[in-house]
Amino acid sequence: MTQTFGDNACHPEREPKQCHPERSEGSLRPVNEILRFAQDDSRFPRPARDALEQFPVAFQDDVSYTGVPGAAWAPGRVNLIGEHTDYNDGFVLPIAVDRVAAFAGRARSDGIVRLWSTHFQEYAQFSLEGLPLTFEQQSNTLPGWARYVLAVATELTRTGVRLAGFDAVVGGDVPLGGGMSSSAALEVATAQACALFSGGQFLEHGGGKPRHYYTRTGGSSHIVVAGLAPAMLRFAQQDNVEVTLTPMQVAALCQRAEHIASGLQSGILDQAASCLGRPGAAILLDCRSLAYRYLPFDTPELSLVVIDTRVRRELATSAYNERRKQCEDATRILRDVMMQHEPENEKAQAICALRDITQEQFHRYGPYLPEVLRRRAGYVIAEDERVLQAVKLLELGMIEEIGSLLWLSHAGLRDGYEVSCAELDTLVEIARQVPGVLGARMMGGGFGGCTINLVRTESVETLRQAVNQQYPDRTGLEAGFDICRAAGGPGNGWVSELGTPL
Numbered sequence: 387m388t389q390t391f392g393d394n395a396c397h398p399e400r401e402p403k404q405c406h407p408e409r410s411e412g413s414l415r416p417v418n419e420i421l422r423f424a425q426d427d428s429r430f431p432r433p434a435r436d437a438l439e440q441f442p443v444a445f446q447d448d449v450s451y452t453g454v455p456g457a458a459w460a461p462g463r464v465n466l467i468g469e470h471t472d473y474n475d476g477f478v479l480p481i482a483v484d485r486v487a488a489f490a491g492r493a494r495s496d497g498i499v500r501l502w503s504t505h506f507q508e509y510a511q512f513s514l515e516g517l518p519l520t521f522e523q524q525s526n527t528l529p530g531w532a533r534y535v536l537a538v539a540t541e542l543t544r545t546g547v548r549l550a551g552f553d554a555v556v557g558g559d560v561p562l563g564g565g566m567s568s569s570a571a572l573e574v575a576t577a578q579a580c581a582l583f584s585g586g587q588f589l590e591h592g593g594g595k596p597r598h599y600y601t602r603t604g605g606s607s608h609i610v611v612a613g614l615a616p617a618m619l620r621f622a623q624q625d626n627v628e629v630t631l632t633p634m635q636v637a638a639l640c641q642r643a644e645h646i647a648s649g650l651q652s653g654i655l656d657q658a659a660s661c662l663g664r665p666g667a668a669i670l671l672d673c674r675s676l677a678y679r680y681l682p683f684d685t686p687e688l689s690l691v692v693i694d695t696r697v698r699r700e701l702a703t704s705a706y707n708e709r710r711k712q713c714e715d716a717t718r719i720l721r722d723v724m725m726q727h728e729p730e731n732e733k734a735q736a737i738c739a740l741r742d743i744t745q746e747q748f749h750r751y752g753p754y755l756p757e758v759l760r761r762r763a764g765y766v767i768a769e770d771e772r773v774l775q776a777v778k779l780l781e782l783g784m785i786e787e788i789g790s791l792l793w794l795s796h797a798g799l800r801d802g803y804e805v806s807c808a809e810l811d812t813l814v815e816i817a818r819q820v821p822g823v824l825g826a827r828m829m830g831g832g833f834g835g836c837t838i839n840l841v842r843t844e845s846v847e848t849l850r851q852a853v854n855q856q857y858p859d860r861t862g863l864e865a866g867f868d869i870c871r872a873a874g875g876p877g878n879g880w881v882s883e884l885g886t887p888l
């Protein structure tokens with residue numbers, strides 16, 4: 387659904403020159419001057435700078451703004467290994483990448499949020515008043531992309547955070563629906579935007595002390611850019627009260643937002659990876675305790691290549707939720723069988739996810755499961771082991787050896803978990819024939835999306851050629867080809883009136 391905002395609405399693509407024709411120099415200059423500084427500020431990711439540039443084109447000063455422009459962003463992710471283990475309380479090894487979802491806008495003095503999507507070339511609007519109760523009703527009137535923004539605002543409101551309205555351009559360079567978690571990036575960027583426009587801040591922790599501090603008192607505004615995770619997200623509230631959320635609290639909140647916005651009963655992998663990103667590092671996350679630690683992943687000789695099948699399937703959400711349910715069923719059956727056979731085993735009673743079942747126990751009790759559940763559980767239990775093996779290899783600096791785990795992971799996802807598809811299998815088969823490709827597998831929920839490929843940098847072009855030559859003939863489709871780097875987590879900041887950071 388496309389919305390416009392009365393006569394004042396501009397369409398940035400169709401009529402850029404006609405925007406703001408009647409505005410005086412006086413009202414035009416400050417924002418444009420401010421935004422000119424932002425264009426040169428390399429601390430804002432490129433999509434945030436682009437969104438800042440679009441902002442005065444997409445929105446006129448037809449409402450009262452309470453501050454200078456600001457931007458917020460959050461990265462997408464790849465997942466090295468640990469697929470469909472997150473909602474089984476298991477382990478994942480994602481990497482936040484150098485692609486972000488970005489907001490640029492200004493805070494309003496009322497409770498309205500207006501958005502312009504550069505991807506979809508459409509406006510959307512909702513009200514913060516009445517949330518969370520009005521979520522369903524408002525969500526039904528919004529285009530899909532805007533529901534994620536509304537959902538995060540709803541979940542923030544549910545935690546007791548008071549938000550201010552804002553107008554913002556929403557853009558970014560995470561391929562949409564392409565397996566790099568564009569929706570999680572949008573959710574986490576929304577939390578950043580809500581904090582910023584509500585007068586909050588993003589506190590970067592470097593050795594315990596925040597390295598940037600932002601204040602809006604006294605009418606001065608400053609850029610605060612946080613490049614390194616983990617960082618606290620702070621929401622300024624009335625009467626000097628503030629709410630501070632840890633990165634994992636933000637991730638969990640955004641995961642809940644994903645559930646209500648899309649109906650996907652996702653785990654926490656995508657949102658956690660986006661919140662915790664660190665340049666040159668992979669993140670080992672224990673999805674039960676939510677403890678995490680970083681492992682170096684910064685080898686110029688190796689590249690992470692993401693290849694997009696360009697296939698998106700509607701059944702992905704229902705099949706995902708079905709897999710989740712099958713894992714829960716398998717857990718329950720295995721626990722009951724173990725309790726019957728080992729009544730003295732106290733640990734058996736405590737089993738509440740596939741994470742709690744060892745390979746040895748599965749070997750012994752797996753045959754009690756119906757065939758399909760046995761395959762599902764077998765894959766998850768083996769994949770958890772593979773994550774821990776990959777961690778050991780990373781610790782030993784043996785990154786190349788991780789490749790063989792990726793091939794095994796794909797075979798398990800294809801045959802045991804049955805979430806692959808012909809196009810994903812084709813990409814993995816093509817990659818397998820290219821010398822210098824150390825490992826490849828489907829990534830994310832499955833049924834389309836991307837593969838992740840660990841490739842010797844010198845072989846990246848050979849892989850690209852092989853995919854270009856073979857994939858269209860075998861599938862009738864053109865694949866997308868992207869090389870990613872491990873990058874930092876989310877951030878936000880005001881554009882200073884002086885063009886200088888604090």
Ligand code: GLA
Binds near residue numbers: 469653655656
């Ligand atoms: C999707 C979900 C994640 C995770 C992956 C599979 O990306 O959002 O929570 O379950 O699928 O690993």
